[in-house]
Amino acid sequence: MIDVNTAGEVWIFAEQRDGQLADTPLELLSKGRELADKLGVKLAAVLAGHNVSGLSAQLGHNGADKVYLVEDPLLEHYQTNPFAKVLDELIRKHRPQIVLYGATPVGRDLAPRVASSMKAGLTADCTDLQIGDHEVKKTGTVYKNLLFQIRPAFGGNIIATIINFDRWPQMATVREGVMPMPEPDTRRKAEIVREKATLSGRDLPIEILRQEIQERKVNLKASRVIVAGGAGVGSKENFKLIYELAHSLGAAPGATRAAVDLGFVDRDHQVGQTGTTVRPSLYIAVGISGAIQHQAGMSESKKIIAINSDPEAPIFNLAHYKVVGDLNTVVPMMIKAIREKV
Amino acid sequence: MSYNCVVLVKQVPDTKRITVRAMNDDGTVNRGALPAVFNPEDLNALELALDIKDCYGGRVTVMTMGLPAATGVLREALYRGADEAILITDRRCAASDTLATSYILSCAVSKVDYDIVLCGRQAIDGDTAQVGPQIAEKLGITQVTYLERIIELNGRTLVARRNIGNGRQEVRTLLPVLMTVIDEANEPRVAAAKRLMRYKDAASRAEIEATGVNDAMDRAKAIEEKGLLIKQWDLDGIGADLAWCGRDGSPTKVHRIQSVVLEAQESKAVEATAGAIAAMVHELIEDHTIG
Numbered sequence: 265m266i267d268v269n270t271a272g273e274v275w276i277f278a279e280q281r282d283g284q285l286a287d288t289p290l291e292l293l294s295k296g297r298e299l300a301d302k303l304g305v306k307l308a309a310v311l312a313g314h315n316v317s318g319l320s321a322q323l324g325h326n327g328a329d330k331v332y333l334v335e336d337p338l339l340e341h342y343q344t345n346p347f348a349k350v351l352d353e354l355i356r357k358h359r360p361q362i363v364l365y366g367a368t369p370v371g372r373d374l375a376p377r378v379a380s381s382m383k384a385g386l387t388a389d390c391t392d393l394q395i396g397d398h399e400v401k402k403t404g405t406v407y408k409n410l411l412f413q414i415r416p417a418f419g420g421n422i423i424a425t426i427i428n429f430d431r432w433p434q435m436a437t438v439r440e441g442v443m444p445m446p447e448p449d450t451r452r453k454a455e456i457v458r459e460k461a462t463l464s465g466r467d468l469p470i471e472i473l474r475q476e477i478q479e480r481k482v483n484l485k486a487s488r489v490i491v492a493g494g495a496g497v498g499s500k501e502n503f504k505l506i507y508e509l510a511h512s513l514g515a516a517p518g519a520t521r522a523a524v525d526l527g528f529v530d531r532d533h534q535v536g537q538t539g540t541t542v543r544p545s546l547y548i549a550v551g552i553s554g555a556i557q558h559q560a561g562m563s564e565s566k567k568i569i570a571i572n573s574d575p576e577a578p579i580f581n582l583a584h585y586k587v588v589g590d591l592n593t594v595v596p597m598m599i600k601a602i603r604e605k606v
Numbered sequence: 607m608s609y610n611c612v613v614l615v616k617q618v619p620d621t622k623r624i625t626v627r628a629m630n631d632d633g634t635v636n637r638g639a640l641p642a643v644f645n646p647e648d649l650n651a652l653e654l655a656l657d658i659k660d661c662y663g664g665r666v667t668v669m670t671m672g673l674p675a676a677t678g679v680l681r682e683a684l685y686r687g688a689d690e691a692i693l694i695t696d697r698r699c700a701a702s703d704t705l706a707t708s709y710i711l712s713c714a715v716s717k718v719d720y721d722i723v724l725c726g727r728q729a730i731d732g733d734t735a736q737v738g739p740q741i742a743e744k745l746g747i748t749q750v751t752y753l754e755r756i757i758e759l760n761g762r763t764l765v766a767r768r769n770i771g772n773g774r775q776e777v778r779t780l781l782p783v784l785m786t787v788i789d790e791a792n793e794p795r796v797a798a799a800k801r802l803m804r805y806k807d808a809a810s811r812a813e814i815e816a817t818g819v820n821d822a823m824d825r826a827k828a829i830e831e832k833g834l835l836i837k838q839w840d841l842d843g844i845g846a847d848l849a850w851c852g853r854d855g856s857p858t859k860v861h862r863i864q865s866v867v868l869e870a871q872e873s874k875a876v877e878a879t880a881g882a883i884a885a886m887v888h889e890l891i892e893d894h895t896i897g
Binding site: 265344345348368369370372373375376377379380381383384385386387388389396398410412413417418421422423424425426427428429430431469470471472473474475476477478479489513537545546566567569580583584585586587588589590593594597598600601602604605 | 619621703704705708731732733734735736737738739740742743744748749750751752765769770771772773774775776777778779780850856857858859860861862863864865872873874875876877878879880883884886887888890891895896
């Protein structure tokens with residue numbers, strides 16, 4: 265752990281693969297910018313890899329004041345130990361007050377390892393971050409300007425606000441897709457601070473033999489309209505209805521975990537707590553009962569249409585348009601209406 | 607060669623099947639009313655350990671940290687084939703966050719002879735996925751997260767396949783290793799009838815004491831004589847430094863808890879007729895939601 269350092273910077277971990285930044289670090293920059301401005305400190309990105317300096321400009325355009333750049337051939341491919349070592353060393357040296365990671369498979373592998381070696385706190389999968397004060401009731405001590413790490417817990421049934429006031433840095437992983445993307449400004453430039461990593465082959469206990477990356481077939485996060493099917497759709501065959509309705513709207517087809525588990529559609533389409541979190545303009549829930557885990561991934565949609573034959577389905581509590589009826593008749597009616605109007 | 611596996615499991619409230627009975631009138635969840643279950647992905651971790659034992663031999667030790675009632679998941683592990691079960695229970699564990707929990711569990715794991723430590727990727731009550739990697743760091747061993755399959759175990763070398771979200775990765779590393787296992791890894795076996803009969807009376811001392819019976823000591827003794835007393839450790843027994851346990855050992859604190867209330871918003875009922883559906887579509891086009 266490091267001592268409390270209220271002048272410390274706000275950091276984000278700039279996850280990259282093969283020299284490309286994902287969306288997540290950019291989302292972290294937009295939230296990080298807000299936090300840094302509130303605290304009156306600098307926002308920095310930690311960029312580690314091999315031949316990645318070219319990404320510094322993009323980090324600057326998206327809000328970073330500074331980029332801590334660590335380049336080393338041993339950092340070419342992500343693995344836990346060397347990246348954890350880089351972060352551990354940088355954090356001890358520069359004492360940031362906040363360090364944010366994307367709650368991606370990499371972020372969730374890396375951040376706990378760093379938290380453990382730093383003996384610092386870490387809150388997983390935050391959906392919001394704010395700056396606020398905390399009073400310890402027993403002693404009356406007030407800690408000002410702490411990071412409020414807000415996350416759903418208990419399967420999404422409660423929202424917990426977590427803090428750490430005495431053992432810093434304050435660290436959190438942030439769920440993908442819940443923070444808005446920043447507006448890039450190409451005039452903005454980040455100061456580049458080159459750092460050396462003290463790495464040797466012994467820091468790389470893992471040998472990566474093969475890697476197959478499948479680009480996602482569907483980009484739920486970027487879609488304005490999502491048509492999602494649940495277990496109520498009934499079969500893989502019948503899931504065609506979801507695709508057809510989606511197609512008529514230029515929408516992305518989504519699904520609940522139940523529909524994925526039943527084999528109607530593959531996991532790329534899954535919306536919800538263990539899938540993708542989305543916030544489209546319109547979410548059409550077809551044959552979805554509305555388990556809280558699913559709601560956690562779509563409740564921020566601007567408008568929701570629910571089509572379900574069960575009038576008691578919890579999804580109706582969220583819906584702006586409630587259609588109680590058989591999806592096999594309602595969906596074709598919608599497709600027809602859309603085709604005729606557009 | 608044979609491999610000794612330690613499997614770390616957790617008893618969790620069943621957050622996946624929240625029935626009306628577990629809901630309060632205000633739409634919030636009554637956590638106390640949820641049934642306690644074996645954390646699902648920990649069952650996958652146990653299955654993997656049993657699989658390793660079936661293929662190569664070795665011992666499977668299952669550990670859990672929790673209240674006396676958590677002995678329940680240890681019994682379930684014995685029914686499925688675990689060789690030994692250990693309950694880590696101590697009032698001073700209360701309010702441990704993931705860092706303190708991983709410290710306590712790492713102290714316990716250090717007490718036994720292991721080649722492989724296994725745990726589920728995450729528990730369904732917190733969904734943090736942090737305890738596994740933190741234990742690996744504290745033990746100073748390699749972590750392999752999101753394990754989907756062991757491809758090869760040969761001497762001290764492990765080749766395994768990980769699911770990295772947008773694809774798969776095959777890695778090679780040397781034991782000892784900690785692996786976090788995902789639900790796609792396998793289909794956990796069910797309790798074996800014979801083992802169920804053999805271990806159904808297995809219990810921990812804490813569990814017997816928690817029932818409040820007067821003859822707890824005698825009962826524990828009787829169970830011990832049958833070889834069914836589940837081993838129990840407290841923080842002193844595992845040599846844990848209290849400064850790193852429980853509330854004091856936890857950097858993260860709860861500022862506030864809000865219950866999620868499922869409430870109706872401004873909404874319209876739409877008839878399932880062609881006319882009403884067309885009117886709804888028209889409205890969405892008019893307000894530029896679609897089109």
